[in-house]
Amino acid sequence: xxxxxDAEVAVVGVGTMGSMTCWQLARRGVSVLGFExxxxxxxxxxxxxxxxxxxxxxxxxxxxxxxxxxxQRQWRLxxxxxxxxxxxxxxxxxxxxxxxxxxxSVRASIxxxxxxxxxxxxxxxxxxxxxxxxxxxxxxxxxxxAGFVRPELATALAALHxxxxxxRIVRRDPVLDIAPDADGVRIRTAARTWRVGQVIVTAGAxxxxxxxxxxxxxxxxxxxxxxxxxxxxxxxTVPRFPIFIxxxxxxxxSGWPSVDGASVKVAVNYGYDxxxxxxxxxxxxxxxxxxxxxxxxxxxxxxLIPDPVRIGAYLDGYTADHHAVVGRAPALPNTxxxxxxxxxxxKLAPAIGLALxxxxxxxxxxLPIGHLDPARSQPAAPPRRMVADELAVPATSH
Amino acid sequence: MDxxxxxxxxxxxGSMALWRLxxQGVDAIGFExxxxxxxxxxxxxxxxxxxxxxxxxxxxxxxxxxxRELWRELERESGxxxxxxxxxxxxxxxxxxxMRNVLVSAERFxxxxxxxxxxxxxxxxxxxxxxxxxxxxxxxxxxxxxPEFAVLAAARCAQARGxxxxxxxxxxxxxxxxxxxxxxxxxxxYTVEQAVLTAGPWTARFAPELAGHVxxxxxxxxxxxxxxxxxxQPDRFPIFIxxxxxxxIFGIPTLDGGSVKVAPHAPYGxxxxxxxxxxxxxxxxxxxxxxxxxxxxxxxxxxPVRVASYMDAYTxxxxxxxxxxxxxxxVxxxxxxxxxxxKMATAFGxxxxELVTEGKASLPxxxxxxxxxx
Numbered sequence: 001x002x003x004x005x006d007a008e009v010a011v012v013g014v015g016t017m018g019s020m021t022c023w024q025l026a027r028r029g030v031s032v033l034g035f036e037x038x039x040x041x042x043x044x045x046x047x048x049x050x051x052x053x054x055x056x057x058x059x060x061x062x063x064x065x066x067x068x069x070x071x072q073r074q075w076r077l078x079x080x081x082x083x084x085x086x087x088x089x090x091x092x093x094x095x096x097x098x099x100x101x102x103x104x105s106v107r108a109s110i111x112x113x114x115x116x117x118x119x120x121x122x123x124x125x126x127x128x129x130x131x132x133x134x135x136x137x138x139x140x141x142x143x144x145x146a147g148f149v150r151p152e153l154a155t156a157l158a159a160l161h162x163x164x165x166x167x168r169i170v171r172r173d174p175v176l177d178i179a180p181d182a183d184g185v186r187i188r189t190a191a192r193t194w195r196v197g198q199v200i201v202t203a204g205a206x207x208x209x210x211x212x213x214x215x216x217x218x219x220x221x222x223x224x225x226x227x228x229x230x231x232x233x234x235x236x237t238v239p240r241f242p243i244f245i246x247x248x249x250x251x252x253x254s255g256w257p258s259v260d261g262a263s264v265k266v267a268v269n270y271g272y273d274x275x276x277x278x279x280x281x282x283x284x285x286x287x288x289x290x291x292x293x294x295x296x297x298x299x300x301x302x303x304l305i306p307d308p309v310r311i312g313a314y315l316d317g318y319t320a321d322h323h324a325v326v327g328r329a330p331a332l333p334n335t336x337x338x339x340x341x342x343x344x345x346x347k348l349a350p351a352i353g354l355a356l357x358x359x360x361x362x363x364x365x366x367l368p369i370g371h372l373d374p375a376r377s378q379p380a381a382p383p384r385r386m387v388a389d390e391l392a393v394p395a396t397s398h
Numbered sequence: 399m400d401x402x403x404x405x406x407x408x409x410x411x412g413s414m415a416l417w418r419l420x421x422q423g424v425d426a427i428g429f430e431x432x433x434x435x436x437x438x439x440x441x442x443x444x445x446x447x448x449x450x451x452x453x454x455x456x457x458x459x460x461x462x463x464x465x466r467e468l469w470r471e472l473e474r475e476s477g478x479x480x481x482x483x484x485x486x487x488x489x490x491x492x493x494x495x496x497m498r499n500v501l502v503s504a505e506r507f508x509x510x511x512x513x514x515x516x517x518x519x520x521x522x523x524x525x526x527x528x529x530x531x532x533x534x535x536x537x538x539x540x541x542x543x544x545p546e547f548a549v550l551a552a553a554r555c556a557q558a559r560g561x562x563x564x565x566x567x568x569x570x571x572x573x574x575x576x577x578x579x580x581x582x583x584x585x586x587x588y589t590v591e592q593a594v595l596t597a598g599p600w601t602a603r604f605a606p607e608l609a610g611h612v613x614x615x616x617x618x619x620x621x622x623x624x625x626x627x628x629x630x631q632p633d634r635f636p637i638f639i640x641x642x643x644x645x646x647i648f649g650i651p652t653l654d655g656g657s658v659k660v661a662p663h664a665p666y667g668x669x670x671x672x673x674x675x676x677x678x679x680x681x682x683x684x685x686x687x688x689x690x691x692x693x694x695x696x697x698x699x700x701x702p703v704r705v706a707s708y709m710d711a712y713t714x715x716x717x718x719x720x721x722x723x724x725x726x727x728x729v730x731x732x733x734x735x736x737x738x739x740x741k742m743a744t745a746f747g748x749x750x751x752e753l754v755t756e757g758k759a760s761l762p763x764x765x766x767x768x769x770x771x772x
Contacts, residue, residue, distance in 0.1 A: 038681050039688075039701035041623060048703070050654060084627070152703030153656045156623045160699065171701075172681075229435055229550055260444065260654045262547050283707070284677040287432060307433035309546035310442070312704075 007033035007168070009360050010187055010196040012175050012210060013203035014040045014159050016047045016151065016346055017338045020353025021200055023078065023158040026165035030361055033196060034159065034167065035189065037174035037206075041156030044281065045204050048152055049225040049312045051256045051265060052346040053243050055092045056145035059105040060322070060344060062112040066368045067351055068145075069113075074350030075149065082157040090257065091242035092146025095125075095132060098139040102247040106141050116144040129242075131235055131303050138248055148243050148256055151346055158350075175203075178210050180335045198334045200356050205278035205317050207339040214329040216374070218317030218340050219381065220278060221271025224285050226293050227263040227310035231303050236264045245269065251296045252385070263309055266301065268293050269343070273388035275315055283313045289387055318342040320381040326352055326372040327359065336360060337374065400588040401427040401562065403754050404581045405596060406569050406604065408434045410441045410545065410740050411732050412596030413552035414747025417472070419594075420559035422751050427590070428561060429583050431568040434553035439598045439672065440710045441545040443619045445650040445659060446740040447637050449486045449540035451503040451511055453496040454716075454738060459507045461745045461761055466539065468744030469548075476551035479544075484651065485636035486540025489519070489526060492533045496641050500535050510538040525629055527694050529642050540637055542650055545740055552747070564588075569597075572604050574726045592728045594750045599672030599709045601733035607724050611771040612734045614672050614711045615665035618679050620702035621657040622691055629697060630658045639663070645690050657703050660695065662687050665737065669709060677707045712736040713771070720749060720759075720766035730754060731768055 009025055011018045014036035025032040038044055056072070058064040075087040096102045098121075110117050118141070120128065125140040132140075159169055170189065177188040178199055185199040201207055201215070208215040230236045241257045241264075255266040272289055275281055290308065298306040319325060319340035329335040336359055338352055345352070351367060358365035405416045408430035419426040432438055450466070452458040469481040490497050504511045514534035519526060523534065557563060567584035572593055579593040595604050599614035624630040635651040635658070646663040666683070669675060684702060692700035711734040713719060718739060723729040730753045732746055739746070749759040 041699060041701045041703045042681075043702070043704055044681065050656075050704075150656055153623050156699050156701060156703060229547060259656075262544060282678060284675075287438075305435070305550065307435060308437070309435045309550070310437050310444075310706075 005184060005196055006194045007031045008197045010035065010185065010194065010199045012178065012187070012199060012201045013206065014169055015045055015202065015204055016155060016349050017352050018202035019155040019158040020349045021202055021356045022162035022167055022169065024350070024353040024357035025360065026162040026167035027081065028357055028361060030357070032162060032167040033194065034162065034169040035173065035175045035187070036169060036171050039171040040159030040169065041152045043152060045278065045315050047155050047346065048314050049265070050150070050259060051148040052151045053092065053254060053256070054087055054089070054147050054149050054347040055143050057094065057106045057109045057115050057117060057141065057143040059094070059102055059109070062109040063368065063371050065109050065113040065115070067348060070367055071348050071351035072145065074354055078154065078158060078350050081161050084153070084157060086154045087147060087149050088238060089145060089147035090238040092143040093129060093242050093244040094141045094143060095138060095244055095246040096248045097137055103139070103141055106143070118142040131241055131301060132244070133300055133302050135248055142242070146243060149346060175210060180333050182333055185334050198336065198360050200360060201329070201335065201337040202339065204339060205275070205315055207337060211329060211332065211335070211337060214332045214335070215337055216319050216325050216340050218319065219384065220275040220315060220317050221386065222273050222275050222281065223314045223316055223343065224272045225265055225267045225312045225314065226290065226308040227265045228297055228304040228306060229262065229309050230258060230264050231305065233258055233262050235303050237261070246300065251300060253293070253296050253300070255301070264304055266293065266297055266304065268296070268387065270385040271387070273386060278315060281313065281315050285311050285313055288391065291391060292387055316341065316343050318384065320378040324372050325374040326355060326369050327374045330375050399578065400590055401425045402591050404429060404579065404588060404590040404593045406572060406581065406593060407597040407600070408553055408563065409439055409549060409596065409598050410743045411735070411746050412594070413549040413556070414743045415594050415596055415732065415750035416556040416561050417552040418747040418751035419754060420556040420561040422755055424751065424754060426561045427588065428553065428556065428563045429567070429569045429581065430563065430565045433565045434563070435546045435550035437546065437708070440708055441549050441740065442708050443659070443706050444544070444653055446543040446545045447486065447540070447639070447648060447650065448481055448483070448543050448741040449537050449637070451500045451509050451535065451537040453488060453499045453639070455499055456503040456506050457762060457765055458742070459503050461742050464748065464761055465742045465745035468748060469543070472548065472551055472555065472744060475555045478547060478551050480548045480551060481541060481543050482632055483539060483541035484632040486537040487523065487636050487638040488535040488537065489532060489638060490641040491531050494641060497533070497535065504537070512536040525635055525695060525697050526638070527696055532642065536636065542632065542637055543740060548743070572729065574729050579728055592730065592754050594754065595723060595729060595731045595733060596750070597733060599669070599711050601711045601719070605723060605731060608719060608768060608771055611714050612711050612719070614669040614709050616667050616669055616675060617708045617710060617737065618666045619659055619661045619706050619708065620684065620687055621659050621704035622698040622700065623656060623703055624652060624658050625697050625699065627652060627655060640694070642694065645694070647687070647690055658698055660687070660691055660698065665712065672709065675707060675709050679705050679707060710735060710737050718766045719768040720746065720763045721768050724768055724772055
């Protein structure tokens with residue numbers, strides 16, 4: 001460490017990606033200084049709501065599969081470091097038209113990487129997973145390398161492990177300014193100014209505010225999770241009820257097995273409304289915005305009562321091409337960033353943390369993240385589906 | 399007449415009233431602005447405490463004992479587990495009023511309990527860091543209730559016994575007249591013989607004479623990650639209530655296999671009306687509870703991973719309003735349970751049914767008479 005510096009590497013934002021980056025850096029023996037405006041594990045941004053999906057047969061593109069396989073190994077490593085179960089691989093059902101784009105994309109990942117799976121036709125699917133009311137022509141693909149992770153616990157424990165390994169995390173002292181230069185980076189927080197060798201900015205929705213045009217403009221959306229009571233909870237636990245993604249007849253939902261023995265989380269896969277200021281994420285969800293998820297649960301999951309008993313609001317940032325940005329910040333020395341995970345980042349987090357740690361310490365990574373290069377050109381944003389638009393209700397005041 | 403009885407609000411108390419009315423063969427219709435089991439008012443957040451040795455006063459014990467019987471009956475009828483009696487710890491100074499009330503409750507009603515000194519607490523419940531002069535009182539008839547599922551179970555059992563439910567429409571007026579009550583919900587008016595007002599945080603709207611004595615308040619619950627999850631499962635971690643100096647908190651074992659609810663007893667703030675609940679909680683407002691968790695519960699990470707807002711109506715003396723709505727002879731009020739009603743909800747369901755059918759209750763509710771404020 002150079003004289004007069006507080007750490008070799010600073011991580012700004014110790015949330016989903018930042019906590020994993022801190023953990024990966026600390027376990028490599030790098031001196032790390034994390035900054036979190038709240039405290040790791042908080043539920044005020046992207047990570048929250050008890051469970052997130054892990055899956056490997058990736059409908060977003062076969063180029064993710066090696067990264068997902070690496071992520072699975074890193075999840076197991078984090079579990080070993082923390083002594084806790086964080087990833088439960090109970091399989092994952094992809095449900096839809098067997099010849100539609102959704103299942104074709106899933107199949108492309110499976111074929112390109114020879115992934116363990118099962119194709120279930122309508123009759124087999126109905127017999128094995130009667131929790132799902134299938135529509136004519138629907139089929140399932142069971143991704144065996146799928147399941148769920150525990151987001152808040154993983155984030156809190158990764159940060160804790162970083163501290164136990166000698167890293168430092170500054171809580172409740174928001175970063176106000178990041179000033180990189182040829183020799184390092186000056187970071188100003190409300191309390192003081194810090195000097196580090198490099199900075200990794202993993203500030204999610206707040207990234208562009210801190211980095212300016214070096215970070216992509218993100219479309220910030222409010223993601224709402226909803227929990228529904230099960231008529232027979234035993235039908236909805238691991239291993240009888242794998243996580244699922246279902247795209248059919250205009251429905252686009254995901255679901256998770258019950259972890260509390262009573263309620264089942266089922267949520268729409270797109271945003272509810274736009275968030276103009278991440279500091280003002282509104283946790284209140286008007287009843288009228290719940291119409292689409294109620295309708296989906298009533299139509300597709302007869303074993304659930306279609307009135308939610310728990311509602312949680314979170315936040316994620318979408319890039320124009322729906323792929324994250326991970327790597328060196330264009331035109332800024334000693335600065336790396338990762339943001340814009342576009343609603344499908346959590347499962348990757350410990351692998352992204354490893355990639356960032358390697359980039360910071362070795363200048364390169366073996367992990368396949370070329371498609372996430374911050375300098376790539378992105379297409380103009382296509383119109384994105386949102387609950388508020390579909391219901392034609394005025395945007396709320398956040 | 400559309401029914402013999404209307405129940406206004408099918409939440410914590412209303413769902414149980416509807417169930418007990420239906421069990422007595424009364425033709426009842428329940429009105430719920432959302433749907434039973436919703437998390438928009440008082441019942442929500444996964445768990446509520448049940449306890450029998452009552453620090454609020456021994457006059458509640460008969461209600462609590464009857465409530466316990468009826469929780470088991472609701473479990474049998476619905477086929478769902480709703481109450482887990484894993485024990486309850488009261489932690490505080492040996493000479494405090496609360497601890498004395500608990501001991502009086504336990505002795506007067508012969509409740510199974512143990513008094514644990516600090517050493518014994520340290521051996522058996524190291525999850526709690528004890529302060530000088532503190533003791534633990536273990537109430538064996540205490541544990542965890544599942545509020546959303548209990549409300550839903552009662553509503554469904556009531557329906558199975560013939561009660562009707564009107565959901566998604568808000569009741570805008572309850573108008574008693576000679577020989578009946580008109581209930582306006584949405585664009586329809588229903589006429590019934592009697593009404594039961596179980597409107598929770600909206601109670602004051604329907605009881606204007608008592609409005610000055612009833613305030614809806616916001617309640618914030620917080621969940622913290624456990625470092626050693628098995629130590630916080632129900633078999634090893636009883637529910638607890640703790641009064642340590644200025645700190646008044648309660649806690650519930652983990653139900654999701656990861657996080658433990660620990661929250662302040664005191665409400666977060668007053669609301670003008672049940673419609674004014676803001677679900678947002680400023681991060682800085684959690685500093686006090688986070689510090690308390692850091693100080694008293696060394697096995698938890700003192701950052702909440704889940705924060706949720708609910709509300710309840712409070713009276714000026716923190717005892718509920720149960721009895722005839724003043725100025726009427728066919729409207730019964732059960733409201734303003736002041737943050738400690740859920741555990742007794744089944745017993746108050748029975749009280750509602752008795753008031754409707756007999757004009758009086760067999761359980762002791764004199765201390766809850768609404769006319770005490772007039």
